[in-house]
Amino acid sequence: MIIFAAIQIVLSQLPNFHELSLLSLVAAIMSITYSSIGLALSIAKIAGGGHVRTTLTGVTVGVDVSGTEKIWRTFQSLGDIAFAYSYSNVLIEIQDTLKSSPPENKVMKKATSIGVSTTTLFYMLCGMLGYAAFGNEAPGNFLTGFGFYDPFWLIDIGNICIAIHLIGAYQVFAQPIFQFFENYIRNRYPENGFIHSERIINIPIIGKFPFSPFRLVWRTLYVIITSLVAMIFPFFNDFLGLIGALSFWPLTVYFPVEMYKKQAQISKFSKTGIWLNTLSSACLVVSILAACGSVQGLVQALAHYKPFKVS
Template identity: 55%
Template sequence: MAVLPLNDSSSFDDDGHPKRTGTLWTASAHIITTVIGSGVLSLAWAIAQLGWIVGPSVMLLFAFIGHYTSCLLADCYRSGDPLTGKRNPTYMHAVRSLLGEAHMVACGVMQNINLMGITIGYQIASSISMMAIKRSNCFHSSGGKNPCHISSNPFMMSFGVVEIILSQIPNFDQIWWLSTLAAIMSFTYSFIGLSLGIAKVAESGRFKGTISGVSVGSISKTEKKLRSFQALGDIAFAYSFAIVLIEIQDTIKCPPSEAKTMKKATRFSIILTTLFYILCGCSGYAAFGNNAPGNLLTGFGFYNPFWLIDIANVAIVVHLVGAYQVLSQPIFAFVEKKAAQAWPESPFITKEYKLSISSSHSYNINLFRLIWRSLFVCFTTTIAMLIPFFNDIVGIIGALQFWPLTVYFPIQMYIVQKKIRQWSVKWICVQTMSMGCLLVSLAAAVGSISGVMLDLKVYKPFKTMY
């Protein structure tokens, strides 16, 4: 650890890092930006597969598990004393500190794959929303005579160009404003989706849907099981923020304890988002019943008032632009740190060039950051264009990240951190919960992968029009 001059101590934290300034509200904004994302759009479809009783119950269960394991994870930010212990600035640092090098490597691979997968899912969702705006306007201008088939590729590429520009923001601390804007946008489209669902129920005068959801007969028994499994993955995806929780916590100022602030932010964010999820998912299911669309707002696309749907889809795009950055920053930081350690003398890796925009504004440009981050965005854009299946991709990502990153690692780290005795009542309870969540993840993965296989039979990459 670097020894800092005494007169600089007020500007730096105990690890030599510039003073962290994050608060309960900035941490909550980061979490809400990450949690209330494209996952909310598939919840009506997920409830339709599970029915009125199981659907909302599963959402509450996932919320409880997410909150519980996030609180365990928050206690692992510092090793030892919660106020003065060594900081673990990333998820991987925490895993290495408490579980060892082998676990850290496994965690790093899974975390980065999942973060990349979520950014791909966000690109797919944003392109669907942009297409919905275009098709809605086309449909209404033609009076319904034009089928308005559109390719998603130009919209994905446009999203990629914007992300290449924003990806040059150096680190997490400097994107608080983007997270705040994205959080506001997430509430905007959630409220619109909720309002439209309520309005449609009021118009029809009845709640649609059934106790068991989509029934066998309209689909086969096998398809019913696979859809139900996929629905579990979709709901798990809707709570996928544990993989950046430590990174968010590393922005919080101390005192008070970062863990206390993070637990409050987690509790506030999960209660708020779960309320939105249940309202949006249930209102969508009540409005459409077992025919609920895979993407709630784009499913509304050809209904009036079409201008309100356009506003909601614009809000989705703006939100996902910010969420993409929140989730890609840990990948950027990991690669850039490894490159700097491997080639510390390379000007290409370490040198910053000052770019003057005006007499009062200038920005630092790093060549490695410029090229590597641009290539990352191009890669995720290409993958999104190859497999633009929103529901299936959401389910796969949710399945892959839920057990290992949201449940397994937080529980194992907490056991080591708090020295919980093996075979004690608490040890048995948390390990039983972990095994149950593993079975849920495996089932969700099977359902979602089968959905992708079915979609690939009829999809032509880069050519299919919607």
């Protein structure tokens, strides 16, 4: 995690979102690669036989978990799914990097359709084949279930792909935060030399690079703080679920729906308006349930919590 943070400190010095196209492409390729490795290993495990306990409704109440625990886990899983589709908070930044011909909105609509369809296909395959391979003992982290499964080198490659993917994903989500904060500070303190100073420096291989002392200090501190939080509270799935629950309804559903209604001048009591409001309300309920499940999971994890220890 310290090595990961060191890499992020370097990459965070990229001045803006437009410099991330290559990194984003590599991250996407890595995502498809480790998912494909997991699917291939699942198929091999299924084909190899061996009995795993599976049921139509998942883990069995009274055997694997209590009824209450299963409900909480179901709510947590909703948060994980919501997080998996939480790309909407970087949608505008991505669209802003596109050329104006053809129109950005048409390109973005096509890209979103392909991206969501591809993502859903891989998620469903990993979920179904992973459950068929591991049954009710399926791990939260897909590839960890193959820890003692030959070939070991293939699992290592999968884990390397995950690390590279997360390196790119961190930047894709962090860069909009960097831009927002820096624009706010620069507008707030227009005469501050430290905040506004920037000069071009020559870096071997890379070439000319815009260097800003303010950007170096504040982005480095941001990476260090987020990395420390991740080390202190290593509750991966629960935190993912909570973040997904808190961001899913407002960013992925409510604001886009309200903007569309305003732009298309859709009446609140029209047929389309009623259906959109129903969709928004249903997603709000999902977000609330997911948040409750994730908080319960965090509370449960804290009962056995030791700082800087993997849960």
